[in-house]
Amino acid sequence: MILRHSESVTRQAMTMPGAKNVAMQLLCGPGDGCPNFAMRKFTVAPGGETPKHQHDYEHEVYILAGDGVAFGNGAENAVHAGDSMYVPANELHQFRNTGAEPLVFICLVPAFVHQAGGPAAAAPPQAVDCSK
Amino acid sequence: MILRHSESVTRQAMTMPGAKNVAMQLLCGPGDGCPNFAMRKFTVAPGGETPKHQHDYEHEVYILAGDGVAFGNGAENAVHAGDSMYVPANELHQFRNTGAEPLVFICLVPAFVHQAGGPAAAAPPQAVDCSK
Numbered sequence: 001m002i003l004r005h006s007e008s009v010t011r012q013a014m015t016m017p018g019a020k021n022v023a024m025q026l027l028c029g030p031g032d033g034c035p036n037f038a039m040r041k042f043t044v045a046p047g048g049e050t051p052k053h054q055h056d057y058e059h060e061v062y063i064l065a066g067d068g069v070a071f072g073n074g075a076e077n078a079v080h081a082g083d084s085m086y087v088p089a090n091e092l093h094q095f096r097n098t099g100a101e102p103l104v105f106i107c108l109v110p111a112f113v114h115q116a117g118g119p120a121a122a123a124p125p126q127a128v129d130c131s132k
Numbered sequence: 133m134i135l136r137h138s139e140s141v142t143r144q145a146m147t148m149p150g151a152k153n154v155a156m157q158l159l160c161g162p163g164d165g166c167p168n169f170a171m172r173k174f175t176v177a178p179g180g181e182t183p184k185h186q187h188d189y190e191h192e193v194y195i196l197a198g199d200g201v202a203f204g205n206g207a208e209n210a211v212h213a214g215d216s217m218y219v220p221a222n223e224l225h226q227f228r229n230t231g232a233e234p235l236v237f238i239c240l241v242p243a244f245v246h247q248a249g250g251p252a253a254a255a256p257p258q259a260v261d262c263s264k
Contacts, residue, residue, distance in 0.1 A: 003204065003217050036242050070133065082138045
């Protein structure tokens with residue numbers, strides 16, 4: 001068992017074009033031996049947002065804290081702590097913080113996304129203070 | 133996108149022998165089309181516990197609330213909200229609530245676990261009040 005407190009995990013600024021004040025923490029990834037899926041924790045600062053984007057793999061999301069809007073099914077949907085989402089592959093989606101507190105969520109993806117050569121593997125840790 | 137509030141999802145009593153006051157909610161499973169992994173939310177009442185068990189697939193866990201003990205690596209480990217865990221396949225593990233409030237966590241497994249014929253597919257919804 002690998003046990004870690006998420007606050008001890010390095011925050012990386014989300015580098016995808018269009019991302020605004022989004023930090024990602026890789027809680028479980030290929031480096032841990034996780035064979036099938038990777039667990040990430042995202043923190044979107046007030047006023048921040050992920051880009052509206054799509055890709056050929058799915059998300060499973062659980063909102064931990066905050067208030068925001070999830071774009072999906074071609075519309076904006078209000079989301080709050082305790083909401084879960086399944087975003088199928090190739091669906092256009094976005095997460096936007098509309099509240100005064102950080103919007104925090106867990107987002108799972110297939111493990112290959114973070115494996116060497118995968119679409120997110122190249123995102124380097126950056127010395128950016130994402131806690132504000 | 134399938135969006136649901138987790139409180140609206142049916143609670144099923146965990147029926148594995150040795151489980152005590154454990155409720156499971158399937159937030160995303162094969163019935164939703166999730167192709168690779170299933171997201172479940174577990175609530176362990178104060179004094180409750182999952183059985184000490186092992187199986188040939190992994191868990192990825194995120195503690196949402198409460199205080200407890202996770203057995204893993206042959207020892208008991210204190211866990212609290214914000215902790216994440218990777219439990220490899222075939223490792224003996226257990227979650228036990230040692231606090232006064234519910235121990236609540238997200239636990240991901242490969243999708244086949246909840247597919248027809250999979251090890252958890254047969255668990256029927258039960259009319260048990262697991263909220264206490």
